[in-house]
Amino acid sequence: MISAKGITKNYGTLQVLKGIDLEIKKGEIVSIIGPSGAGKTTLLQILGTLDKADSGKVLINDVDISGLSDSRIAEFRNKNIGFVFQFHQLLPEFTALENVMIPGLIAGRKNDELKKRAKELLDYLNLSERISHKPSELSGGEKQRVAVARALINDPYVIFADEPSGSLDSVHKEELHRLFLDLRREFNQTFVIVTHDNSLTGMSDRIIHIKDGLIV
Numbered sequence: 349m350i351s352a353k354g355i356t357k358n359y360g361t362l363q364v365l366k367g368i369d370l371e372i373k374k375g376e377i378v379s380i381i382g383p384s385g386a387g388k389t390t391l392l393q394i395l396g397t398l399d400k401a402d403s404g405k406v407l408i409n410d411v412d413i414s415g416l417s418d419s420r421i422a423e424f425r426n427k428n429i430g431f432v433f434q435f436h437q438l439l440p441e442f443t444a445l446e447n448v449m450i451p452g453l454i455a456g457r458k459n460d461e462l463k464k465r466a467k468e469l470l471d472y473l474n475l476s477e478r479i480s481h482k483p484s485e486l487s488g489g490e491k492q493r494v495a496v497a498r499a500l501i502n503d504p505y506v507i508f509a510d511e512p513s514g515s516l517d518s519v520h521k522e523e524l525h526r527l528f529l530d531l532r533r534e535f536n537q538t539f540v541i542v543t544h545d546n547s548l549t550g551m552s553d554r555i556i557h558i559k560d561g562l563i564v
């Protein structure tokens with residue numbers, strides 16, 4: 349479902365990725381691990397279309413994203429890729445429901461249908477009583493569950509997560525990790541996760557180790 353071939357990336361004279369090849373299947377939970385500076389987040393951003401490789405090719409569900417224009421990449425990303433970040437990145441002025449709906453609104457979906465789907469996701473994530481709350485009124489675990497609902501709203505091929513449990517306490521970490529497993533079981537959702545969390549890597553189907561810009 350995701351195929352990367354010969355991915356390289358330089359920042360000035362620093363070569364961060366030195367030729368990455370990988371394949372990820374539909375429904376897999378894959379963790380990417382390695383020391384700081386190894387190139388994990390750079391790889392995640394390239395796979396997630398947030399950055400471009402200097403060379404190589406990335407295919408997602410048989411679409412060669414490497415050859416798309418910036419506007420087509422943005423459209424593809426919005427409709428087919430979800431993201432969960434360490435600090436949730438919710439917009440503070442909007443409610444939980446509104447935050448979840450934003451990617452769908454950008455995609456031009458009908459408001460009534462979109463609101464119904466957002467409420468269904470928030471209910472599934474045990475947040476039905478928090479839909480009118482703004483981020484400042486939510487716990488850390490609740491914020492991350494809202495971020496997960498937002499990532500799911502357009503039924504993406506894949507969710508990319510960058511240290512998703514890094515800002516959570518142990519109870520909320522376990523809750524988030526169980527949620528990922530539940531979503532894979534219920535929806536066959538694919539996850540690609542950069543993490544230092546041993547409990548998260550332990551529940552993954554596969555672990556990709558990166559060191560000095562290469563898979564080892």
